[in-house]
Amino acid sequence: MKAAVIEEKNNIHLKEVPKPQLKEGEALIKVKYCGICGSDIHVLKGEHPTATFPVIPGHEFVGELVEIKGTGNEEFEIGDYVVAQPFFSCGNCEPCAKGRDNVCQHLCFMGAHTDGGFAEYVKVAVRKMYKIPKDMDLKLAALTEPVAVAVHDVRRSGLRAGETALIIGGGPIGMLIAMVARYAGARRTVISEISDFRRNVAKKFGFDTVNPLDADFDEQISAMTDGKGFDVCFEVSGSKPGVKTAVEKAKITGTVMIIGMTSEPYPVDLSAVFAKELNIQGVRIHSQYNFIGAVELLKNGALNEEFQAMISKVFRIDEVEDAFAFAQVPGDYFKILVEM
Ligand SMILES: [Zn+2]
Numbered sequence: 001m002k003a004a005v006i007e008e009k010n011n012i013h014l015k016e017v018p019k020p021q022l023k024e025g026e027a028l029i030k031v032k033y034c035g036i037c038g039s040d041i042h043v044l045k046g047e048h049p050t051a052t053f054p055v056i057p058g059h060e061f062v063g064e065l066v067e068i069k070g071t072g073n074e075e076f077e078i079g080d081y082v083v084a085q086p087f088f089s090c091g092n093c094e095p096c097a098k099g100r101d102n103v104c105q106h107l108c109f110m111g112a113h114t115d116g117g118f119a120e121y122v123k124v125a126v127r128k129m130y131k132i133p134k135d136m137d138l139k140l141a142a143l144t145e146p147v148a149v150a151v152h153d154v155r156r157s158g159l160r161a162g163e164t165a166l167i168i169g170g171g172p173i174g175m176l177i178a179m180v181a182r183y184a185g186a187r188r189t190v191i192s193e194i195s196d197f198r199r200n201v202a203k204k205f206g207f208d209t210v211n212p213l214d215a216d217f218d219e220q221i222s223a224m225t226d227g228k229g230f231d232v233c234f235e236v237s238g239s240k241p242g243v244k245t246a247v248e249k250a251k252i253t254g255t256v257m258i259i260g261m262t263s264e265p266y267p268v269d270l271s272a273v274f275a276k277e278l279n280i281q282g283v284r285i286h287s288q289y290n291f292i293g294a295v296e297l298l299k300n301g302a303l304n305e306e307f308q309a310m311i312s313k314v315f316r317i318d319e320v321e322d323a324f325a326f327a328q329v330p331g332d333y334f335k336i337l338v339e340m
C-alpha cells in the first residue's frame with residue numbers, strides 16, 4: 001500500500017509499505033481522509049517526546065471498514081464508514097480502570113508510537129471504532145478526533161451553563177473548544193489570537209476576540225468580564241505568555257486548562273493560584289467516553305456548519321509531502337486534510 005512515512009526527523013516520503021496485519025480484536029480501515037494535526041508536525045520535526053521512527057503519522061482519519069478480526073462485532077458490516085479513537089490502551093492499568101484510558105500507562109498513540117492514518121489502510125482496535133452514517137460528509141467526519149479533544153477539554157473543565165470562557169490560541173483546537181464551550185452553555189466565549197485571519201473567522205461565528213499583542217489587552221479583558229476574569233481559561237497556544245495570561249485572567253476560584261503542548265518547564269505564578277484558589281487541570285487526548293460524545297455531536301449536526309469552516313484545504317495522497325510542507329508554515333488556514 002501507499003503510505004507517508006517519516007523515516008527520521010524532517011524526512012517524510014510517500015512510499016510502498018506492507019499492509020498492516022491484524023491481530024484478534026483489530027480492524028482494517030481503507031482511509032478516505034486524514035487531517036494534519038499540530039502533533040503530526042511535532043513528530044516530523046523530532047519534537048515529540050516519545051515518538052519512534054520510522055512511523056506513518058496521522059490520527060485524524062475516517063474510512064471504510066474492509067476487514068475485522070475476531071468475534072462479537074455484529075454491529076459492524078464490511079463497507080461501513082467508521083472513525084476510531086486513535087490509540088491502543090491496555091484496559092487493565094489503574095488509569096484504564098478509572099475510565100482514563102487516554103492516560104493509560106501503556107498508551108500506544110497512532111502516528112507517534114505506532115502507524116497512523118496517512119496511508120491507504122490503517123488498523124485500529126475494534127473496541128475503539130464507531131460507525132458513522134453513510135450519508136455523512138466524510139471530510140467533516142475526519143474532524144471527529146479534534147472535536148473529541150474539544151469535548152474532552154470542555155467536559156474536564158467543569159464549565160457550567162452561564163459561565164465565561166477564555167480560549168488562548170485560535171487555531172483549529174482553540175476554535176473547536178470555543179464552539180463546544182458555547183454549545184455547553186458558556187454565556188461569553190472569548191478567543192485570544194494574534195492572527196487577523198483567525199480572529200475574523202471567530203468574529204464571523206459570533207465570538208468575541210482579543211489580540212494579546214494589543215497595548216490595551218488587559219483593559220479589553222477587564223471590560224469583557226466586569227474586572228472579574230473568566231470562569232475557565234483554556235490555554236491552547238502552548239506558549240509561555242499564554243500560560244501567564246491563563247493564570248492571570250482566571251477569576252477567583254476559576255479553572256485553568258492546560259491543553260497546548262509544552263516541551264520545557266514554564267514558570268507559573270503560584271501565588272495567584274494560591275490567592276485565587278485556582279484549579280489547574282491538564283488534559284491529554286480524550287477519554288473514550290468523550291470520543292463517543294464527539295461522534296454523537298457530529299451525527300446530531302448541531303455544530304456541523306461551524307465545524308465545516310475549520311476545513312481549509314484538501315490535498316491528494318500523491319501531494320502528501322506538499323501538504324506537510326504547507327502545514328509547517330503558519331498562514332491563513334485552519335485544518336489541512338489529505339484525501340487518500
Ligand atoms: Zn490531533
Ligand SMILES: [Zn+2]
Nearest residue numbers: 090093096104
Ligand atoms: Zn491501561
